[in-house]
Amino acid sequence: MRIAMLSPIAWRTPPHHYGPWESVTSLLTEGLVSLGHEVTLFATADSQTGGKLHAVCPRGYEEDQSLIPKVWECLHISELFEHADAYDLIHNHFDFLPLTYSGMTNTPIVTTIHGFSSPGILPVYKKYNGKTYYVSISDADRSPDLEYIKTIHHGIDIGRFDFQQTPYDFLLFFGRIHNDKGTRQAIEIAKACGKKLILAGIIQDQAYYDQYVAPHIDNDKVSYIGSVGPAERSLLLGKAMALLHPIQFDEPFGLSVIESMACGTPVIAFDRGSMAELIENGKNGFLVGNVDEAVEAVARIQEVDRDYCRGHVERHFTVDRMVAEYINVYEMIHYTEKEKKNETN
Structure with a gap:
C-alpha cells in the first residue's frame, strides 16, 4: 500500500524539541517503513525519515518567523493533493484544513484528530463526516457529532526512555507554559508541599x-529550564519524584504523561479529558480534582510502584502497538472502499 503521510509544518518532523503532532507522525511513519510499507512523508524540507520525503516548506514556521504560516500551509497541503492519485491512502495529521481539499481526489483519506482547538472547527469535520475517515486519540476526545473508525491511543518508542528506580527530591512540570496546562497550579502545589x-517547556503564552x-x-x-529535547528529556522525567499535570482543559491525550511513566515516574493529574484512560488511580499516579487533592497525592507518592508505571506503558502505549492498530485501520478502509466500488459496479 502506498501511503501519503501529511504532517504539520509548525515544526520539523520529528521535532527538535516541542511538536507533539509531528512527533506522533514521525513515530508512525518510521514504524510503517520498518515493516516494509511504502510511505511518503509530506513535511518540512529539514525533516528526517526512512521513507520518502516530499517537501515544499523549508523549515517549521515556528522556527523561522519569516515564513507566513497560512501561505506555507496552503502550499504544503495543495502539494499533496495535487499528487494524491499516486497513493492508495492519505493519512492526515494536519487538522481540519486538508479536508477541504478532499474533493480533488478519489484516494481515501483518514484523519487522526489530535484534539479540537475550538468547537468552532467542528463544521468542517461535520461536512466531511462519512466522506472521509476519522481516528480519535482518546475516547474522551470524541465528538458526538462525528463518526469514528477507531480510537487509537498514541504510542512512544520506549527504548528512548530510561527507567529510573530512584528519583531525586523534586517535582516536575513538563509541557507548554500556558493556562491550559496549569503551570500556575503546579507552582501552587509545589509551594504547598515545600518541594x-x-x-x-516552551512559553506559549508570554x-x-x-x-x-x-x-x-x-x-x-x-x-x-526552557524547552528540553530528546537527549535531556529521559533523565529529567526519570529523576523527578512525580510529574505534575494540573490541566485546566479536557486534554485529548498527553504524551508527557506516558513518557513520564515510561521512565518510572508517577503522574499527578487533574481528572479531565483523557487522563482516566492513561492513569490507573493509585497504581501509576493519582487523579485529583484540585490543588489541595494534588498536595495530598504528593504526600502519598511513595505508595506508587515505579516498576508498575513502566510496565503500564510497555503493555498499553508502545509505538509497535500504535502502528499495528493503524495498519488495521488502513486494512479496514481498503476493504470498505473495495466494497463501495463493488456496489457501484
Whole structure:
C-alpha cells in the first residue's frame, strides 16, 4: 500500500524539541517503513525519515518567523493533493484544513484528530463526516457529532526512555507554559508541599508566564529550564519524584504523561479529558480534582510502584502497538472502499 503521510509544518518532523503532532507522525511513519510499507512523508524540507520525503516548506514556521504560516500551509497541503492519485491512502495529521481539499481526489483519506482547538472547527469535520475517515486519540476526545473508525491511543518508542528506580527530591512540570496546562497550579502545589519544582517547556503564552510564572522563579525552589529535547528529556522525567499535570482543559491525550511513566515516574493529574484512560488511580499516579487533592497525592507518592508505571506503558502505549492498530485501520478502509466500488459496479 502506498501511503501519503501529511504532517504539520509548525515544526520539523520529528521535532527538535516541542511538536507533539509531528512527533506522533514521525513515530508512525518510521514504524510503517520498518515493516516494509511504502510511505511518503509530506513535511518540512529539514525533516528526517526512512521513507520518502516530499517537501515544499523549508523549515517549521515556528522556527523561522519569516515564513507566513497560512501561505506555507496552503502550499504544503495543495502539494499533496495535487499528487494524491499516486497513493492508495492519505493519512492526515494536519487538522481540519486538508479536508477541504478532499474533493480533488478519489484516494481515501483518514484523519487522526489530535484534539479540537475550538468547537468552532467542528463544521468542517461535520461536512466531511462519512466522506472521509476519522481516528480519535482518546475516547474522551470524541465528538458526538462525528463518526469514528477507531480510537487509537498514541504510542512512544520506549527504548528512548530510561527507567529510573530512584528519583531525586523534586517535582516536575513538563509541557507548554500556558493556562491550559496549569503551570500556575503546579507552582501552587509545589509551594504547598515545600518541594522543589522544575518547569520545562516552551512559553506559549508570554503574558501568562510574565504574570503567573516569572515572579516565582528563584532558581532554588522554582526553576525554569526552557524547552528540553530528546537527549535531556529521559533523565529529567526519570529523576523527578512525580510529574505534575494540573490541566485546566479536557486534554485529548498527553504524551508527557506516558513518557513520564515510561521512565518510572508517577503522574499527578487533574481528572479531565483523557487522563482516566492513561492513569490507573493509585497504581501509576493519582487523579485529583484540585490543588489541595494534588498536595495530598504528593504526600502519598511513595505508595506508587515505579516498576508498575513502566510496565503500564510497555503493555498499553508502545509505538509497535500504535502502528499495528493503524495498519488495521488502513486494512479496514481498503476493504470498505473495495466494497463501495463493488456496489457501484
